[in-house]
Amino acid sequence: MQDRYLIQIEGQMDLSGDVDTVNLMTRGSFIHKDGSFYITYEESEATGYAGNVTTVQVEDNDKVSMLRYGSMPSQLIIERGRRHVCHYDSNAGVISLGVAADEIISHLTERGGDVTFSYSLDSGSSHISHNKVKITVQEAN
Numbered sequence: 001m002q003d004r005y006l007i008q009i010e011g012q013m014d015l016s017g018d019v020d021t022v023n024l025m026t027r028g029s030f031i032h033k034d035g036s037f038y039i040t041y042e043e044s045e046a047t048g049y050a051g052n053v054t055t056v057q058v059e060d061n062d063k064v065s066m067l068r069y070g071s072m073p074s075q076l077i078i079e080r081g082r083r084h085v086c087h088y089d090s091n092a093g094v095i096s097l098g099v100a101a102d103e104i105i106s107h108l109t110e111r112g113g114d115v116t117f118s119y120s121l122d123s124g125s126s127h128i129s130h131n132k133v134k135i136t137v138q139e140a141n
Helices: none
Strands: 005-015 018-033 036-042 053-059 063-069 074-079 083-090 093-106 112-122 127-139
Touching: 005 036, 063 093, 074 093
Parallel strands: none
Antiparallel strands: 005 018, 005 127, 018 036, 036 053, 053 063, 063 074, 074 083, 083 093, 093 112, 112 127
């Protein structure tokens, strides 16, 4: 993986009014292939997933897939107009979560840019959280 890009991730999770925010700056790769943008970076101890690699695939303003590979793999598919059941590996074990997109707004080009998306997580019958993520990609100097 060529770490030629600076990747800034701003996340906000709302758990019934208790809001937690995360800001992360890292290096990674960024490519445009077959109509999708791929943002790839190595997780660090700061995220709790050191040794894992995450790839975010952005398909226009319709779909974002977050795939984590390594000792704690997971997939999160955020797609406009559809609810997906995704598998998330955590310290507590594998959890199945319902994921429903609220919005996906991509301003990515071959040179970088940003994508913002928000989604709700549920465990089938009960709402867990509402999440908003903004990922900014720019070529490193």
